[in-house]
Amino acid sequence: MIGRLNHVAIAVPDLKAAAALYGGTLGAKVSAPIAQPKHGVTVIFVELPNTKIELLHPLGDESPIAGFLARNPSGGIHHVCYEVDDILAARDRLKASGARVLGDGEPKIGAHDKPVLFLHPKDFLGTLIELEQA
Numbered sequence: 001m002i003g004r005l006n007h008v009a010i011a012v013p014d015l016k017a018a019a020a021l022y023g024g025t026l027g028a029k030v031s032a033p034i035a036q037p038k039h040g041v042t043v044i045f046v047e048l049p050n051t052k053i054e055l056l057h058p059l060g061d062e063s064p065i066a067g068f069l070a071r072n073p074s075g076g077i078h079h080v081c082y083e084v085d086d087i088l089a090a091r092d093r094l095k096a097s098g099a100r101v102l103g104d105g106e107p108k109i110g111a112h113d114k115p116v117l118f119l120h121p122k123d124f125l126g127t128l129i130e131l132e133q134a
């Protein structure tokens, strides 16, 4: 059911410093910061030849990554995003298998203008999973 790895997201305490690290020290192509108010994060995309890295920083008072950063003050890998051909079919199949789909279970439009959903990390080996419509 899951397809390509779309991105790996890293929560960071300082977006500017993270962009300098990836754009300068690691020599990758990085985007400008993009506010995603509906997701409570500001993101910078790092373009790699075979996938992307998403650098995440909290935006607003109710950011879903605030707790994670409080527990991991120097940052850390926050989620992996897999592409699926049919996000509603994937959601229904996962729900039927007992996995917890986060939020109200309805896909939101993600950073790549496609529908996304999140799956509870405790149901997937301690890893938060994002599904993105391919």
Ligand SMILES: C[C@@H](C(=O)O)C(=O)SCCNC(=O)CCNC(=O)[C@H](O)C(C)(C)COP(=O)(O)OP(=O)(O)OC[C@H]1O[C@@H](n2cnc3c(N)ncnc32)[C@H](O)[C@@H]1OP(=O)(O)O
Pocket (backbone or CB within 6 Å): 009, 036, 039, 041, 043, 054, 056, 064, 065, 067, 068, 077, 078, 079, 081, 102, 103, 109, 110, 111, 112, 116, 118, 120, 121, 122, 126, 127, 128, 130
């Ligand atoms: C823009 C978009 C895109 O790419 O298109 C994005 O990615 S937006 C990316 C940001 N959006 C999201 O992440 C949306 C979905 N995420 C959420 O709803 C939340 O982050 C939760 C996954 C529910 C976690 O929230 P929070 O940390 O406040 O909850 P909590 O303190 O109750 O945590 C419950 C347990 O899960 C663990 N936990 C929390 N976040 C985790 C993570 N990222 N990876 C692995 N484990 C994690 C905690 O340590 C805790 O374990 P213990 O109980 O053992 O202590």
Ligand SMILES: [Co+2]
Pocket (backbone or CB within 6 Å): 007, 009, 054, 079, 081, 130
């Ligand atoms: Co993401």
